[in-house]
Amino acid sequence: MLETPCLMIDLKKMERNIRDMAGIVHKCGVKLRPHIKTHKIPSIAKKQLDGGAVGITTAKVSEAEVMARHGIQDIFIAYPVIGDAKIERVLKLNQTTRLTVGVDSRQGASRLAELAKAAKRTLNVRLEVDTGLKRTGVPYEKAVDLAEAIHSFPSLQLTGIYTFRGALLREEPTRDLESAGLEEGEMAVTLANRIRERGIPLQDVSVGSTPTAAYAARVKGVTEVRPGTYVFYDRMQAELGVCSLDDCAASVLVTVVSRPTEDRIVIDGGSKTFATDIQPNTPPLHLTGFGHVVGHPDIVFERMTEEHGMLKVTKDHPFQVGDRIRIIPKHICSTVNLHNRVTLESGSGENVEWEVSARGHLT
Structure with a gap:
């Protein structure tokens, strides 16, 4: 008999969620790069990759290290990597993994470039842009100039831009997820085109959270979406109408x-x-x-x-x-991070435990 409290995962529902999101995104001709912050479990990330995801997204270097140790080869760290120790870990990880990291300041990009040059390596980066959440990300109106500055560093390859906006419309919380997603996608595509006009050949325009991914993916010019919560969903997403x-x-x-x-x-x-x-x-x-x-x-x-x-x-x-x-x-993402393991219910009567391998990996 299971000891409680215990975090239970319905395997069939999870696999259906993975399959459904992949189908929606691929129908739009857009890449899916799910954020593993929700589950933090390599076996689930592999299910997402097997289901059609091109790679994964993490927030921290240590999360990326965990996933790489389990054989995941295409990782985007969607977070500014600040501090020499973290940069050295990124450069080491970049030797065996197709890695991209986020930047949102000239200072951060400059130090990344210096250490990459010293290591005789080129590091792929994406510019994070604030489209209204007022978290990390260069202010929208300053993004073109910063993109030019990053592009000038020979040891950095600016592959694209990304943003995280959530359920915002005109910078206010909303339940109109379709309008929010379309606005997010259009803002990012417009900005990417302005950067390209400066002679910078951006490839990636990465947007979209669980509430907005299905709509942002419709916008011509968006190349990738990064939902995370969809793998499990939670009460907030149900109240928003994203799921039942x-x-x-x-x-x-x-x-x-x-x-x-x-x-x-x-x-x-x-x-x-x-x-x-x-x-x-x-x-x-x-x-x-x-x-x-x-x-x-x-x-x-x-x-x-x-x-x-x-x-x-x-x-x-x-x-x-x-x-x-x-x-x-x-909120399931923060709940998972409180548990050392989850119990998978397969429907066969047998329960399997999986370790939450990236739990507590904060650096």
């Missing part, structure tokens, strides 16, 4: 450890089990609680401490100490 709750391949199995009052049950999963980065009742979705209780949509997962989850129930709910329930997390 039944499409969610990941859930957390927990045990009721206490029912101290008629209107409260306590489970053995708290903030060390479920992500807390998306708080309840925050825009744009204003979701109640920290997850969806499967089979009981009226129950509210209202608060957590480290080891306890408190769920509001009505007195007619029959839950007793020892009962087990499943919860679809609000």
Whole structure:
């Protein structure tokens, strides 16, 4: 019998999600490069590659190192690589892997170029552009000049641009995912063409998160999309309308450890089990609680401490100490990063554990 709390993965649903996204993207004639931040598991990345992905995306050098050790050969680190130690690791990884890294500043590009030159290597880079999320990325209006500066470094090969925007439309959160995706794609293509007018032969225009990938991929000139959450989906994506709750391949199995009052049950999963980065009742979705209780949509997962989850129930709910329930997390990416392993349900009655190999790889 499985010990709880336990992160469960429905293998058939996951494989269907992988297959469906690949079909949507390929129909548009665009490459799929999924972000492994959601699952952090090499075996799942290989399933995505077998399903038609051209390579993978990571956020950190250490994630790329884990994936490369498991035989994955085409990796994009979609994050500015800053610091000599990290750059040296990138250059080492680049000896055995088809690697591309993100840059968003002249300072960062200059140091990459210096160390690449010293190692007598050429490093592929993509310029990250801020299209409204106000995170990393050169401001949109400054991107052409920075592209020219990066292009001037002989040891760097500027292959393209990329952006991450999420569900934004005119820089505001939206549920109109089609308009958001089309706007994201059009902004990136327009910018890429302006850079090409300066004599820089960009190949890659990489955009698209799980909510927007299917729409951004329609834009002529977009070459690649990088969704991540789609492999499992979660309650946020279901609320956005990207998927149904039944499409969610990941859930957390927990045990009721206490029912101290008629209107409260306590489970053995708290903030060390479920992500807390998306708080309840925050825009744009204003979701109640920290997850969806499967089979009981009226129950509210209202608060957590480290080891306890408190769920509001009505007195007619029959839950007793020892009962087990499943919860679809609000945000699956951060939830996976709290677990050392996942349990795959194949439908045959046999469960298989997979290590979350890139969990906690933050450098």
